Amino acid sequence: MSLRADLSIIADHVRSGSRVLDVGCSDGALMAELRDRKGVDARGIEIDGSDVTAALARGLSVIQGDADTDLADYPDASFDYAILSQTLQTTRRPDRVLDQLLRVGSKAFVSFPNFAHWRVRASLLWGGRMPVTRSLPIAWYETPNIHHLTIDDFRAHVRERDIKVEGSWFLSGEKLTGEAVANFRAEHAVFLLSR
Template identity: 65%
Template sequence: MTAPVTWGLRPDLAVIAHRVTSGSRVLDIGCGHGDLMEVLETQKGCDARGIEIDPEQVEKCVARGLSVIQGDADRDLADYPDKAFDYTILSQTLQTAERPDRMLDELLRVGRQAFVSFPNFAHWRIRSALMFGGRMPVTRSMPISWYETKNIHNVTIGDFRELLAQKDVRVEDSWFFNKGREIGDPGANWRAEFAVFQISR
């Protein structure tokens, strides 16, 4: 059996790259240094745009020939018209948003569908660190100490599913990962280090 092409991307980004339809218009929010955008443009023929708050990352993207602007997604998504993109992407950033619920609304206003990935704070290692160590954990999926982290909302897979249900958001598909490998849905809320959801309204 041939292994799926990952293009050297993180597992969550590789899933998204495979699922985005060729030739689509895509907005990558919090795009970092643009690895996913580059794959979408070169491998899928997409018109990929990006927003990134870190000016050094924006500079790296522009140096790679990517269409990225510096901006704060908590405020600047309001400047985009309804359904301007086929897909919006928010990878490993939801937990840093001021209001994740409002961010979700904006993702699905600006895009026809959205991909959202996030670290799962209900993973058993995190639960164990809190229960037995009594300290905020430092793990593979969250490698930064509590006083340095940009994470301000500790979201779990269960929390995210509940938010989607409250907002009548449809789950098109979902993927769960542990140690970089995809795992099944059963028990994902305690087994998965991070999750990816494809959603629409």
Template identity: 70%
Template sequence: MALRPDLAIIADAVPAGARVLDVGCGDGELMVALGAKGVDARGLEIDPANVTAAIARGQSVVQGDANRDLADYPDGAFDYAILSQTLQTTERPDRVVEELLRIAPRAFVSFPNFAHWRVRLALLWNGRMPVTRLLPVAWYETPNIHHVTVSDFRDLVRARGIRVERVWHLSGDKPTSDAAASWRAEHAIFLIARG
């Protein structure tokens, strides 16, 4: 089975031999791909069923909550931290990003862009939060508690003195340019590092 496009980008970008913590690792799909290229991947996952599934795949995963449990990891314990499609579900995304960069010098953060033109159009025409391929449930069913945009995330990292090393934007499952990414990109993947 092929990796989700954002996970494929991350898997390709992490170098062999790296030590990685995948925060919100789901069923361990990315960890399996990373392990195949010689990466020492560990996972933190809140959903007990996903923890069980990841362990059944032979992955090293613990049940925990990114909002509280990242504080238990020592400074610099990993080379990379990964937070894929989880930022918008955290209580304080700013604090979670700070924790990622405390436990690893670099972090991958990916999220759906809530300023994509389809989201804007749905709000304009219908006056309702949209249901899309990346946001497939009604607003009252979604785990998303923060509606982050590409511009919002850039502002956050700039304000915190965090360096953006690389950015990938996806429209559908295909890469798209940085030009007008705030409304063209459905999804963004940032590789960030401490300034």
């Protein structure tokens, strides 16, 4: 099974033998990859019960929980990495969730869809309606995304909060795109953060 492009980037950059908390782990595909390929001790939190069941069926340690409330239950620095892939924009308080990630993990990977991608901009400009694109495939009234953000929004947020960016990757489809024009050209972003 092939990982989604942002998950592949994360998997490639997690150190072997690390302790990882995957928040919003879905069916556990990334956790299974990290366990099998890198000997990682991976734990997960997922809000969707059917995804929790699928992850457990893979032999993974996953609990049903909510990133907005349940990260507070973990001790400080209990993981080498906390991962939040394609979930930040679905949380009620992304700023607090990000703080919690960096509290429980020495480092945090965060990936999200870029709402400033040129297709999104074109859809709003020419169609006048909330976009439905490859990276944002669900109509406005049923999307789990409640906090759309752009790469530049995220960069400003981490800069204001003195969060260190240790690495960043920008994807257009499955391919990496340059950092200089990422806010316009990238559909998804992946950041590696630390305090």
